[in-house]
Amino acid sequence: MVASILRIRFLVLALLMGAGSYQAHGQGTLSGIVRDSLTREPLELASIFLASTTYGASTNDKGQFSVRNVPAGQYDLIISYLGYSLYKRTITVGNGPQTLDLQLKPSTQHLQEVVVRPGSNRPGDYEKFAETFLGRTVFSRQCRIRNPKAVYVQYNADRNELTASSPTFLQVDNAALGYRIKYYSLEFTLNFREQYMSFYGWPVFQEMKPRNERQRQQWLQNRQRAYRGSLPHFLRSVYLNQVAAEGFLVQKMRVVPNPRFPRADSLAKALRQARHNQPFSPADQDSIARWTKVPRAFSLLYTAPRPIDSLRETDSGRVWLRFRDYVQITYRHEAPDPNYQPVRPVGAPSLPAPTQQVSTLMLHPLRAEVQANGQLLEPLAVFTDGYWGFEKMGEFLPTDYLPPTSAAPVR
Template sequence: MKLFRLFLVMIGLVAINYVAQAQGKITGVALDSVTREPLAFASVFLANTTQGETTTDVGKFEFKRVPPGTYDLVGSYVGYRLGKQSVTVTAGGTQQVTVLLAPTGNQLAEVVVQPEPNKPEEYQEFSKLFLGGSTFSEQCHITNPDDVRVLYDAEDDELSARAKNYAQIENDALGYRLKYYGLEFNYDKGSRSVSYYGQPVFEEMKPRDEAQRKLWEANRLIAYKGSFMHFLRSVYRNRLRTEGFMAQQVRVIINNRYGQTDSLRRMLLERHPDGSNLTKAEKDSLSLWSRSAPIYATLNPAALPIDSIRRASADGKRVYLRFTGELQVTYFGEAPDPKYGKPMSSLGTPPKGTTYPAKRQVSRLRLQGKQAEIQADGSLLNPLDVSNGEYWGFEKIGEFLPFDYTPPTPATGASSSPPTRP
């Protein structure tokens, strides 16, 4: 019996050692970029994760358990600009990093000009677009609104927002406190496109009781299932269908006749600006032309095989998302948020004899180049390589999870189906 127990202990030690070896370490120091003096008690964190540290009195820091991958290591200190450095961590390896932070200048000698207060309607519009309109987004709030500057450019018809140091968001649905450093938010009202970028760090909030802890755990799983991060992890691991996703090719077609029909439509409206004295044929023409567009899309009903959207390097260490045109991605594991407010229908017609389940989320993807590199944690090496829309465009800060989030593993005999969205 003792021998058997010793054997089990040895197995446990091997397993623990394997986990430790599967991770890496980052050590370093934060310095003033001009004087090269160490910065004591500066904040240093890995962007988009829950890993953050405070430097010692001699500016040193250490991240002991970091999964392999490439990260933005960010340093923040009062009176200094953000310092950012890309760091690649390997399994069992240690990376030594020096983070340089540039001072903003002699602030005591400067005349401080207070910006004008945000216009309430512009701030509310920014807040709605940034936090989102989902059930979880309604439980998010920015706790330092005075540090966020919102501006509207009437000439470009664009709303933008920047944050002094960071914007702090508390997500009471997921139990995260989020500090969004270097926020750059833009909303083009003409194209109705929203983009935001920065270096956020997550902090887990303390639940008031066990019931709230379980609720946060369940809500995080809901936010994860079907998310863009879930999709990218599925592509990386070659488990697209197993994880409940289907990818289909969207063909975007340019309507070469649009320019001609649009000029005819304008000419007809110039002759009859109030719509009077139009013949039946002219009314029919206007109705037809109003439905035409410069581009339109068709959907190939067949599911794309994984090899047509996933490419791995020869050594298998790098994985890329690749496709032409646009990609429609459907997730069949969860119903959309009740606040989505749009019919969750796919383009085109499904194959004969096939019906789409009612519980599905449909999103669209477009590559900015030929391909985008995916990391094991479901992040993109360059976040700007892919733009998304429809359901993924609807999900915002309310569903935002750190890249080191790991969904719970169902216990033996327990149901593996995700909880339902409230």
């Protein structure tokens, strides 16, 4: 039953991307006008977009806009305009045309108030944020933050936590995939004590212009590579009931708390407190090192693959991801990124380079609805670790991306 007993360390990625909820087929057109909520005057050059997609437009001199060929479904509609508060609204796109009359509220900065920033980012804090947010994959190394002054980074020593936020947007140019991403209202947290990272906001994707046909083809190949084995790929395979056919192996995993950890943790804290502001003796250092090696929990992996009916639930054409505890998901059709190195147990020898992409998935509620595009109706319903926790902005694709084999709408 048990294939391995390992010390497990969680790096939890909770990512809210304003994900769209697509129906299986059908398209609509969004059009309308954007106005000042006080004067009712039309606003020219306001940016309208559907979060996490490539769908967007700008208003003309009459405040009018039109977004065509939008797959039917639910979206987060975002409007950005200088001097006005960011507009956010959930809409449902149906088959055919839809007209909207949208009003933006002037922000306090619209009255020419002076906004004083508390201070510049400390270089070390900003570098840690940028490395964690962008990631360390080969594709992530080709990502650049183009407006670093738009993000405020702070470190809280009491919580041992690094946070970052942007009152406007953070722009990331991904030269590996050919996307320019503007991340609005970014909120980022990196907690070193609890070993998790989360970020959320409303991103918009814009296609970058390739230098030549060779670069365009390279971007297309890289996008396919980023998609293969990803969480959206797995969820889409769940929706289509093609998990094994798409190269995924799913196994049950249980995480069992180590009964020795609470005692070891308490003793280590007591020793640190007793030696507060005093140098540690060699014996102290040895004791702390010994107690901190006690694992918080063990992972128990079941060798048998989980049957699809233990992961997937359907009702009236809707599909849910459903399981208890944890699952380990292995993608067998592509090797991991060369920069990936799995976390090894404390005291264990160095591990050989992994040959498969292995991730851990935990479902926060009992079940979560899966959409046809490989997105969850509630993006924060799952937590990931392992390879999916390693991939970051370098592999970040819009939710309307379809691999070549799925060029036709999913039915």
